[in-house]
Amino acid sequence: MALYVYKFGGTSVGTVERIKAVAEKVKKSHDAGDQIVVVVSAMSGETNRLVALAKEMQVQPTDRELDVLLSTGEQVTIALLSMALHNVGVDARSYTGAQVKILTDSAHTKARIREIDEANMRADLDAGRVVVVAGFQGVDEQGNITTLGRGGSDTTGVALAAALKADECHIYTDVDGVYTTDPRVVPKARRLEQITFEEMLEMASLGSKVLQIRSVEFAGKYNVKLRVLSSFMEGNGTLITYEESEMERALISGIAFNRDEAKLTLTGVPDLPGVASKILGPVAAENIEVDMIVQNISAHGTTDFTFTVNRNDFARAKSVLEGLRNELGGNTQIIGDNSIVKVSIVGVGMRSHAGIASTMFKTLADEGINIQMISTSEIKISVVVDEKYLELAVRALHKAFDLDQETA
Amino acid sequence: MALYVYKFGGTSVGTVERIKAVAEKVKKSHDAGDQIVVVVSAMSGETNRLVALAKEMQVQPTDRELDVLLSTGEQVTIALLSMALHNVGVDARSYTGAQVKILTDSAHTKARIREIDEANMRADLDAGRVVVVAGFQGVDEQGNITTLGRGGSDTTGVALAAALKADECHIYTDVDGVYTTDPRVVPKARRLEQITFEEMLEMASLGSKVLQIRSVEFAGKYNVKLRVLSSFMEGNGTLITYEESEMERALISGIAFNRDEAKLTLTGVPDLPGVASKILGPVAAENIEVDMIVQNISAHGTTDFTFTVNRNDFARAKSVLEGLRNELGGNTQIIGDNSIVKVSIVGVGMRSHAGIASTMFKTLADEGINIQMISTSEIKISVVVDEKYLELAVRALHKAFDLDQETA
8 A cells, every 4th residue: 555645737637537537547547456546736727717706806916815805716717627536436625725724934925834733634534535625825924924935735635745744745646757868859759757856856957847946946855755657647757756766767858948048248358356246246237147157268358258037138138238337347248149049968977987078079079069158066067059950969869868769 | 093803705815906995995994093803715616626636535524624715715815905005005914724723623614612822813913913714614622624614704793893892893895784674575675773692583584685594693693783785885784782772773674575485284194192293394304494384273173284395395295285185194295385485573562562463364365465484483573475475565564663774
């Protein structure tokens, strides 16, 4: 007998029929003797409907009341799913976040979980019941309803799995797992059986949006085995686990990429202490997030300073830099380019294997792709290239690192 | 400074615009220095939508989960109204039934209120806030969400007014008060400034469905002054209060009537002890509610036994009696009539004034209306007449007891 937490997102519970399908899936596991806690989101479309109502009431709806409003979305789903379970003969009981109780801080619309009381859930599980919990929501010390912000239902699932010491936390989505890269770019992309938390974090932050980063961090921190599966297909999905797995692992797990990048270079910057913060301070003050930062070796007392931002922030960032030119003095020039992309190889294997970077660079060179910037972390190497090379670069790297699906 | 509980039903909060209108109304009182607790129902249509969803999940939805589901309706309204209040500069805070907390028993879908914790509401009121409470719902000792059943929001309003010792509880509806009779039948019907709880109970049970009977009983029991007003018009409505009022009162407060009656007579019934229960026992066993019961004086050892039921139950009740004929023996005949109506005069004045009944009977006789049955209680006299006389009877009585609106 295993204990699983299943999390179903808004699309998976978006209609009466889909909720019934979830009930059937849960019944199967329950009948097999497993203990199941189901975490559900609001039916797809419901949150948007409620937000629209709120905005008709108040241009900037009060956070506390927005949480009271939005939390009804999941509350509807838990009741309906419990009924659907009863209808197929499975005893079940629903819980709102407050009923569990999932204690959070008081940061309305983006609360953090502090503590989970598992006593009631445990009693229900031991009595043979399926426990159905509203995702995305909690309650603060004063009894106010809170919500966890974006992707909050994933976080609820992981947090419950941690509190209950569940064997696995299954995140049901509309994809059947994590792929070596986007199958729309590389048709030979493979579903990964396993991926480490760290790799998943790098993949997710690079745009492979299968899971919310926060829930992955949470799972890693609390030692929860996460599995990403499809709500609509059968299959084992992808297990997100620890590096310590003994399985034979590829050097590189996947190729991630990001099309939303733009690059800004300041040339002829005086190479003095504090110059980086002089440049990036005002950028940060404008709430512009900086991704990669590269500073070239100084020559003749000046340096070139390059960084990337989201393409939407390109114009704003550029005008911040224009305002800095006088202050920086000298012959500082600003060069901008918003037709670049970032391509990254991700894998814990690179920790213990030399030569991965050079394989990457050689692969790109062989295809005639010029590398504009390079940035590395412990388990990731990212390069910036002209956007016209994106597909070519990803496919070449996918092949070079033996990620292509074997043909049967 | 007075403390008021305002209750707005589903129609009064049925659209974004109406919720905003409620906010304006509350703002007015709040700005005038009054402390206001607002109780709201689900937006009209919402409860039906949720019930329909539930029935798609389960033919007979589980009561506990139905309460979880339905309680979201009022939760949406409290959040939206609080936002609308914030939007017009009024500080407000919403409360679900559980948050108040409104402690009930565990009878899901028809729970009874046990206790109300007024501490949080009181603190908000003292801080100058408007308190917005979800009607119709509560929480049991175990933390399960409960609902109060039909008209539950009225009950919540009255219960909060009792707990907070409010000066008045205002029930906003789509009528502007309680009338001497239905204005559609008697155009000269007058709005009553006041009516006693007992009279209101008699009027309500006779079909003047302005308020749920349960909330009126509750108000009487806990000494809460109820006022019925229109959500959409200005005006003082009707105050429902105690008999002890010193104001000059009319003998009769109103004329009620009920078109949904049908009459069944058993003639030639042996006049023996236990015969009434022998007749009505099987009727009650069929879940048929009996309204008036009249047994005539016995002659020659037999009696005539007549009672009325709802017209929808007429056929079923008649077939129950057919089944009893052999058992009752003798020459028992069954006479049915489903084209009758009940007309009643209601007023606490009849306690201390003789001659009211005879005025009633003479008025009807003068119009040539034959009285088929008579039944009296302490503050009510009801007669059954042929349905064709309904309007004539009501208008004649309305005039005879000086209830007609004075022409300006």
